[in-house]
Amino acid sequence: MKLISTLGAALALLCTFPLAHAQTWPAKALTWIVPFAAGGPTDAMARDIADKVGKQIGQPIIIENVAGAGGTIGATKASKAAPDGYTFLVGHMGYMGAAPSLYKKLGYDPVKGFEAVFRFPDTPLVLLVGKRSPYKSAADLIAAAKAQPGKVNFGNAGVGSTSHLIAALFAAQAGVEMVQVAYKGAAPALNDVIGGQVDAMFDQSNTALPQVQGGRMTALALTSLSPMPQQYPGVPTLAEKTLPGFEAATWYGVYAPKGTPKDIVNKMHQAYLKALGDKDWTQRMASQGIHLLPEAQYAPEAFAQHTAAEIEKWRKVTTAAKIQID
Numbered sequence: 001m002k003l004i005s006t007l008g009a010a011l012a013l014l015c016t017f018p019l020a021h022a023q024t025w026p027a028k029a030l031t032w033i034v035p036f037a038a039g040g041p042t043d044a045m046a047r048d049i050a051d052k053v054g055k056q057i058g059q060p061i062i063i064e065n066v067a068g069a070g071g072t073i074g075a076t077k078a079s080k081a082a083p084d085g086y087t088f089l090v091g092h093m094g095y096m097g098a099a100p101s102l103y104k105k106l107g108y109d110p111v112k113g114f115e116a117v118f119r120f121p122d123t124p125l126v127l128l129v130g131k132r133s134p135y136k137s138a139a140d141l142i143a144a145a146k147a148q149p150g151k152v153n154f155g156n157a158g159v160g161s162t163s164h165l166i167a168a169l170f171a172a173q174a175g176v177e178m179v180q181v182a183y184k185g186a187a188p189a190l191n192d193v194i195g196g197q198v199d200a201m202f203d204q205s206n207t208a209l210p211q212v213q214g215g216r217m218t219a220l221a222l223t224s225l226s227p228m229p230q231q232y233p234g235v236p237t238l239a240e241k242t243l244p245g246f247e248a249a250t251w252y253g254v255y256a257p258k259g260t261p262k263d264i265v266n267k268m269h270q271a272y273l274k275a276l277g278d279k280d281w282t283q284r285m286a287s288q289g290i291h292l293l294p295e296a297q298y299a300p301e302a303f304a305q306h307t308a309a310e311i312e313k314w315r316k317v318t319t320a321a322k323i324q325i326d
Contacts, residue, residue, distance in 0.1 A: 033081075098165055115300070
């Protein structure tokens with residue numbers, strides 16, 4: 001009887017350990033894995049948000065940059081981390097939405113291998129042309145592509161990049177053929193659009209803003225459903241003027257390894273919502289071309305559904321456009 005009683009006590013202790021662990025969390029610094037090099041847009045946004053969330057939870061959040069293979073190396077590492085609430089992944093539409101159809105083999109499953117924690121504000125994209133471009137609207141580009149299939153070319157930041165995928169979505173919904181020109185990064189692609197060597201390109205609204213405001217490029221349309229009059233006055237959305245229903249954005253968010261206690265996930269989400277209560281901060285993001293979302297879309301359940309839906313969306317696009325990395 002004594003042995004049975006001892007075993008029962010041990011089992012009870014084991015069962016209560018996750019709850020007790022969650023109640024004392026966080027007892028030390030957290031790590032957010034960013035699968036890109038330091039200094040890029042994903043890294044910059046992650047550091048900004050980590051600083052705000054860290055202050056809410058009372059512990060610092062350390063950014064660990066694990067670059068390579070389009071973000072899949074860092075995502076693989078995060079998926080294998082202990083689900084103890086101290087290691088998280090900063091996710092991105094590329095390696096959490098498009099990667100399952102771009103790569104034949106992945107070391108992780110974006111849905112089954114992670115717990116969605118919260119979604120960042122989105123970054124819509126802008127359809128850009130050079131200042132001397134003959135194309136004055138998205139409709140002009142589509143008309144030219146229909147009149148002469150293969151005439152219009154789009155630059156992108158590399159095969160499987162956001163700019164590549166969204167240009168493919170644009171071509172599919174517009175029913176046109178165009179040439180995709182892949183570069184090693186967005187900067188050289190943008191330079192060739194400015195110089196007129198390439199007709200057009202999609203780039204993120206925040207990184208494109210200085211080029212447009214500086215008069216080096218013209219913004220023809222936005223990929224968001226709603227316009228951004230403060231940042232891009234007079235620039236229509238593709239959905240309202242040219243391609244009804246068109247919507248795409250570079251999205252980000254925080255994921256935890258599968259099995260992370262729900263209580264910790266909820267505490268992280270609540271800390272993020274409190275951080276978003278800083279109106280000066282959110283207005284600064286908005287002024288930089290970042291699109292704030294309704295509060296419900298930041299929630300873990302909504303973010304998990306969004307991830308699954310994005311995987312199917314980009315599977316259709318990559319299959320139709322025959323885009324594959326390996």
